[in-house]
Structures are given as structure tokens and as C-alpha cells.
Amino acid sequence: MKNIVAVFLKQICDTMKNKAVLIQYVMFPMMTVIMENAVTIEGMPRHFFVKMFAAMFIGMAPLVCMSSIVSEEKEKNTLRVFMMSNVRPWEYLIGIGVYVFGMCMLGTAVFAAVGEYRGNELWMFMAVMAAGILLSELTGAVIGICSANQMAATSVTVPVMMIMAFLPMLSMFNDGIDRAARITYAKQISDLINGIGISGVSAENIIVTAVNFAIVFILFVFAYQKRGLE
Numbered sequence: 001m002k003n004i005v006a007v008f009l010k011q012i013c014d015t016m017k018n019k020a021v022l023i024q025y026v027m028f029p030m031m032t033v034i035m036e037n038a039v040t041i042e043g044m045p046r047h048f049f050v051k052m053f054a055a056m057f058i059g060m061a062p063l064v065c066m067s068s069i070v071s072e073e074k075e076k077n078t079l080r081v082f083m084m085s086n087v088r089p090w091e092y093l094i095g096i097g098v099y100v101f102g103m104c105m106l107g108t109a110v111f112a113a114v115g116e117y118r119g120n121e122l123w124m125f126m127a128v129m130a131a132g133i134l135l136s137e138l139t140g141a142v143i144g145i146c147s148a149n150q151m152a153a154t155s156v157t158v159p160v161m162m163i164m165a166f167l168p169m170l171s172m173f174n175d176g177i178d179r180a181a182r183i184t185y186a187k188q189i190s191d192l193i194n195g196i197g198i199s200g201v202s203a204e205n206i207i208v209t210a211v212n213f214a215i216v217f218i219l220f221v222f223a224y225q226k227r228g229l230e
Contacts, residue, residue, distance in 0.1 A: 003087045007095025011069065015103070018072075021065050025103045028057040029110035036114050050115035052169055055190035057107060058132035059164030063140040064157055065100050070144025071153035089224075097137055104133045121197050128196070131209065132189040136164065138216045145223045185212035 015022055035049040045051075072078075108129040117125045139160065147153035168190035171178035181187035188208045192201065 003091040004095040004098070007087065007092050008099050011096060011099040018068075021068055024061040024064050025107055028053045028061065029107045032111060032114055047115045050111055051190075051193050054108070054111045054115075054129065054193055055132075055168045055186065056165045057104070057111070058129065058136055058189055059166075059168070059186045060161050061107065062100050062104050062133045062136040063143075063161050063164060065103070066096065066137045066140025067143040067147070067153045067157045068140075068150065069096055069100070070141060071147045071150045074144070074147075075149040093141065097141070100137055100140075101130075101133055105130065108133075117196070124196050125193065128189060128192045132185065135185050135189075135209070135213055135216060138213075138220055139164075142216065142219045142223050145220075145227050183208060185209050188212075 032049055032053045035053075036047065039049070105126075108126060111129070112122055112125055115125070140157070143153055143156050143160065147156065164184065164186040167177070167181045167184060168187050171181040171187060171190075178187075182204070185208065188205045192205055195201075
């Protein structure tokens with residue numbers, strides 16, 4: 001536990017130094033506050049920007065931050081120093097994961113406040129966001145572990161991030177994209193967010209999200225066994 005806490009606190013201290021990671025946590029919450037208060041269009045659904053940017057936040061922030069942190073510390077041999085200090089790989093990953101999850105949940109709290117979620121709707125929103133953040137974190141960890149350096153991680157992260165962040169938004173305007181997007185957890189999370197207070201959780205939401213989690217988890221185990229954190 002001491003090692004996990006040490007890794008967690010180190011990342012908090014590094015947050016202000018790493019502007020590329022910091023901007024991921026604040027960009028979409030800040031845009032949501034601005035757009036919700038500055039843009040009013042006749043016929044636009046209530047809290048439209050909250051729901052859209054929350055789904056985009058899930059597909060971008062945890063994925064980019066996790067892959068960036070792991071690949072950067074591999075490149076700079078920080079991980080090797082951790083290993084020599086008796087920090088086990090799983091302790092390091094848990095510490096990083098808790099840090100990214102906590103920072104993303106702070107952003108989620110901003111979305112919830114602007115979206116005026118209350119009671120059961122608030123808990124549902126937080127739970128859905130938490131599930132999406134965990135999935136994106138795991139995806140980012142796979143990319144970070146498999147990448148030799150930060151540049152290689154970025155080249156893989158960007159297209160994956162673009163798909164996960166923008167596919168739910170594009171699916172609102174095109175039926176073909178909507179049908180294709182339904183196999184991704186990003187689309188299912190987006191549907192769950194949009195359905196809060198309107199519709200319940202469907203079997204498709206659960207099955208697709210569970211299958212996505214199983215696939216990403218298998219990839220994570222394979223990548224960790226194959227490459228480790230060396």
C-alpha cells in the first residue's frame with residue numbers, strides 16, 4: 001500500500017509539470033461550462049453539451065493520460081528506478097490507475113454539477129462515467145505497455161482516441177455510423193448517459209460493454225506477460 005500511495009503522490013506532483021496530461025483533465029469540463037452558459041439554440045435538448053462532452057471525455061482523457069504516463073516513464077527509465085526500489089509492476093499500475101481515475105472523476109463531478117443531476121440520476125451518471133473511465137484506462141495501459149517510447153504510444157493513441165471520443169458524436173448524425181459504433185463501449189456509454197432519467201439500462205448496453213471489457217482485459221494480460229514494464 002505504501003508503494004501504491006507513493007506512486008499516486010508522485011503523479012499528483014508531476015501533474016502541474018506535464019501540461020499535455022493536465023489539459024486532458026480540464027479541457028472538456030471547461031468547454032462544458034462555457035458552452036452550457038454561452039450557447040442557446042432553439043430546440044436543442046436540455047444539457048446537450050454536458051452529455052456530448054462527457055462521452056467525449058471518457059474516450060479521450062483516461063486513454064491518453066494512461067498511455068502517455070506509462071510510455072513516458074518507460075522511455076525515461078523511471079520505471080526501472082521504481083523496480084529497483086522494490087515497487088512491483090502491479091503496484092505501479094494500480095497507483096497510476098487510481099491517480100488517473102481520481103482525476104477523471106473530478107472532471108465527472110463538474111459534468112454532474114453543470115448537468116444538474118440529482119438523487120438516483122446522479123449516482124447513475126457517476127457509475128456510468130466510472131465504468132467508461134476504467135475501460136479507457138485499461139485500453140491506454142495496453143497501448144503504453146506495448147509502446148517502446150512516447151512517440152510510438154502517441155501514434156497509436158491518437159487514432160484510437162479519435163474513434164472512441166468522436167464516434168458517439170458522429171453517430172448522432174449518420175445511421176450507418178450509428179450501427180457500426182454500437183459494437184464499441186464508447187457508444188454504449190454515450191447511450192447510457194443520454195438515457196439517464198429517460199430509459200433504463202438495456203441488455204445491449206451490458207453485453208457490448210462486458211464484451212469490450214473482456215477483450216481489453218485479455219489484451220492487457222497478453223501485453224503485460226509479453227512486454228511487462230521493462
